[in-house]
Amino acid sequence: MSSILIIEQILNGLQFGVMLFLMAAGLTLIFGVMGLINLAHGSLYMVGAFAAAAVAGVTGSFLLALVAALAAAALAGAIVEMVVIRRLYNAPHLDQVLATFALILIFSEGTRWVFGSFPLFLDIPDALSGPVTLPGGIEYPLYRLTLIGIGLAVAVGLWALIERTRLGIQIRAGENDREMIAALGVDISKLYTLVFALGAALAGLAGALVGAIQSVQVGMGEPVLILAFVVIVIGGIGSVRGAFIGALLVGLTDTLGGVFLPELFKLFMDNGAAQKSGSALASMGIYVLMGLVLIWRPTGLFGARA
Amino acid sequence: MKKFLAAAAVSALCSTGALAEVKVGMITTLSGGGAGLGIDVRDGFMLAIAQSGRDDIEVVIEDDQRKPDIAVQLSDKMIQSERVDVMTGIIWSNLAMAVVPAAVNQNVIYLSPNAGPSPLAGKGCHQNYFNVAWQNDNLHEAAGAYANGTGYKNSFILAPNYPAGVDALTGYKRFFEGDLAGEIYTELGQTDYAAEIAQIRASDADSVFFFLPGGMGISFLKQYADSGIDLPVVGPAFSFDQGILQAVGDAALGVVNTSQWNKDIDNPTNAAFVESFQAEYGRLPSLYASQGFDTANLFLSALDKADPSDADAFREALRAAEFESTRGDFSFGPNHHPVQTIYAREVIKEGDVFTNKILGVALENHSDAYAAECKM
Incomplete structure (x- = not known):
């Protein structure tokens, strides 16, 4: 196996990882600050993708489509927070799971009602389509490189927001002690709506970005949601830094495992069997990773709570 | 419900x-x-x-x-x-x-x-x-037969890891006479094929055969078109049906696929x-x-x-x-499966709508490989 292939696969793993991070960051912020398990996060990803596909279909502009995705997902997030989620902060986790699961069904069937059951078309903008040649003769799609860039930029931006701004201080304080920060005069319900909308916007952005290379269809968010949960469990619930490291770990494990495990199995079995058992084991890879991390650190890599 | x-x-x-x-x-x-x-x-x-x-x-x-x-x-x-x-x-x-x-x-x-x-x-x-x-293998067998006729010698083949995916690759291999540059089973429902596309690029294949029905095929075709690999693609109709062609867009144009039916x-x-x-x-x-x-x-x-x-x-x-x-x-046939003609078709654009046109017959009056095992 050539080094070019290995580097290309590492880039693929990174790209998958940073997109997972966009999902996981919102999920972990919402859980960390509000103590809420939001199963409907995948639906916000879908809302972003559909909004982008609809706007791109009408205007033909990918940039406008991204703006629409951010706006639609943030708006959907804010509305959901004010109408449904707000009533659940003091409820047990099981009630939250039930209510947000209901939201998944409502979002999915609502989207089907508006857009129909067939996948929508959203394509990569012309300026970003096709491959570029990287140093070393590696051909890699420009769009995926852009995704890595956007993901890293969002990670830096989030870090700056949380570590360097007043809002970030409030978010961190909200994670530690919500009664105290309310007592200090911070409008906690506004803060919650803001954090929820921020998390939703990130999910919507991920949906739109990924939708351009995958298919925009009802139910596209749920598989990603499961992976995002794995990411935040590995990273430590509530930690954005943990979400970042966890997302990269999951992205790399999943991609590299899928490629190299079948190769490894070929050393001692025939080709077809190696492919089948290798890819079956590779799909377990991230869960094995999660298990190992939890044995080593029961609260995740950067988890604060015991 | x-x-x-x-x-x-x-x-x-x-x-x-x-x-x-x-x-x-x-x-x-x-x-x-x-x-x-x-x-x-x-x-x-x-x-x-x-x-x-x-x-x-x-x-x-x-x-x-x-x-x-x-x-x-x-x-x-x-x-x-x-x-x-x-x-x-x-x-x-x-x-x-x-x-x-x-x-x-x-x-x-x-x-x-x-x-x-x-x-x-x-x-x-x-x-x-x-x-x-x-029978699941049928359209893939036809794709294999078509690949022979076109002169492909070295195919890279992939399908999801579930019963129909295994049938698909088995069917293609049953009729394809060339070599295999690679054979991959992907996850059912997988949406990102970057890793597989990188392997196709690194191989010395002269053609790609894939069976990825529904949304999986949309993702694969869009990503494949964007990867800059220009190897010809052949597949069964399941990734080129009327419902999903519009979502794939130009990426599917000209791709040959096999089907027992077409609107023409x-x-x-x-x-x-x-x-x-x-x-x-x-x-x-x-x-x-x-x-x-x-x-x-x-x-x-x-x-x-x-x-x-x-x-x-x-x-x-x-x-x-x-x-x-x-x-x-x-x-x-004796096992209650169709005996039928399977066609090769090509994705074309009619006005604003992407659809398929029949190129020719891939397999005539084709039965399946399992009928003999059936004791009814």
């Missing part, structure tokens, strides 16, 4: 108060990622029922959400409490394997409008099981089907819709000759397959 009644049956119930005499249970995928396929099968099936004008047929439709456990629950309900005479509708082979063997052993006739897993064509065949679409197959039944489907639902039919339509017409043809309560006579009437198929000639 949604429950639709055949429009014809409903109006009959309201106007005359007559009771439906024959009950059909349809379990198909109407929500989630694979919904487009189930909706097309349902719409094709219901169109034929409506056109028959019969008011004594009740169709109970349920959504399996592409989940085997839900399909099994629905099937138990249909057989035990709804007491259906005939079942149909399942799209996915893993669901078919979970439902069909138990159903046919409880004396229910099952007419498959889509899934045709190899165990049900070979050792696991059953007198109550009829496949109106194809020249016979009166097909022309009438394409026209009435478009008039009824406002979109072009896919091969899934044609399969649903043919399944219903096969069922109706048998119903004209015998009552399902007389199981032997009804089976005999089904086996005769005396109905006008959208594919032209249609007959069953």
Whole structure:
């Protein structure tokens, strides 16, 4: 196996990882600050993708489509927070799971009602389509490189927001002690709506970005949601830094495992069997990773709570 | 759970108060990622029922959400409490394997409008099981035959790791005479194929064969087109059906795919089907819709000759397959799977709509490789 292939696969793993991070960051912020398990996060990803596909279909502009995705997902997030989620902060986790699961069904069937059951078309903008040649003769799609860039930029931006701004201080304080920060005069319900909308916007952005290379269809968010949960469990619930490291770990494990495990199995079995058992084991890879991390650190890599 | 009644049956119930005499249970995928396929099968099936004008047929439709456990629950309900005479509708082979063997052993006739897993064509065949679409390997075998004819010598092949995916690669390899540059099983429902595309790039393949139905195919084709690899692609019709071509866009143009049906197959039944489907639902039919339509017409043809309560006579009437198929000639082999011609078609653009055009015959009057193993 050539080094070019290995580097290309590492880039693929990174790209998958940073997109997972966009999902996981919102999920972990919402859980960390509000103590809420939001199963409907995948639906916000879908809302972003559909909004982008609809706007791109009408205007033909990918940039406008991204703006629409951010706006639609943030708006959907804010509305959901004010109408449904707000009533659940003091409820047990099981009630939250039930209510947000209901939201998944409502979002999915609502989207089907508006857009129909067939996948929508959203394509990569012309300026970003096709491959570029990287140093070393590696051909890699420009769009995926852009995704890595956007993901890293969002990670830096989030870090700056949380570590360097007043809002970030409030978010961190909200994670530690919500009664105290309310007592200090911070409008906690506004803060919650803001954090929820921020998390939703990130999910919507991920949906739109990924939708351009995958298919925009009802139910596209749920598989990603499961992976995002794995990411935040590995990273430590509530930690954005943990979400970042966890997302990269999951992205790399999943991609590299899928490629190299079948190769490894070929050393001692025939080709077809190696492919089948290798890819079956590779799909377990991230869960094995999660298990190992939890044995080593029961609260995740950067988890604060015991 | 949604429950639709055949429009014809409903109006009959309201106007005359007559009771439906024959009950059909349809379990198909109407929500989630694979919904487009189930909706097309349902719409094709219901169109034929409506056109028959019969008011004594009740169709109970349920959504399996592409989940085997839900399909099994629905099937138990249909057989035990709804007491259906005939079942149909399942799209996915893993669901078919979970439902069909138990159903046919409880004396229910099952007419498959889509899934045709190899165990049900070979050792696991059953007198109550009829496949109106194809045995899973068929279209892939045709793709292999087409690849030989085109002169491909070294193919990179990939499919999802589930029964129909294994059948797909087996089918292609059965007919393809060249070498394999690589063989990959992906995850069912996978949406990112960057890793696989990198492996294709690193291989010395001269062609790519893939079986990725529904949304998986959309993702793969878009990413493949963007990767800059220009190896020719060939695949079965499942990634190029009418429902998803519009979402793939230009990335699919010119790709050759194999199908037992296309909208330009020249016979009166097909022309009438394409026209009435478009008039009824406002979109072009896919091969899934044609399969649903043919399944219903096969069922109706048998119903004209015998009552399902007389199981032997009804089976005999089904086996005769005396109905006008959208594919032209249609007959069953000894294992109740179609013997039919499979075509190679090419993706073209008609105005603003992406669709397929037949290039030629890939396999003529083709049966399947498992018929000999079937002891019925």
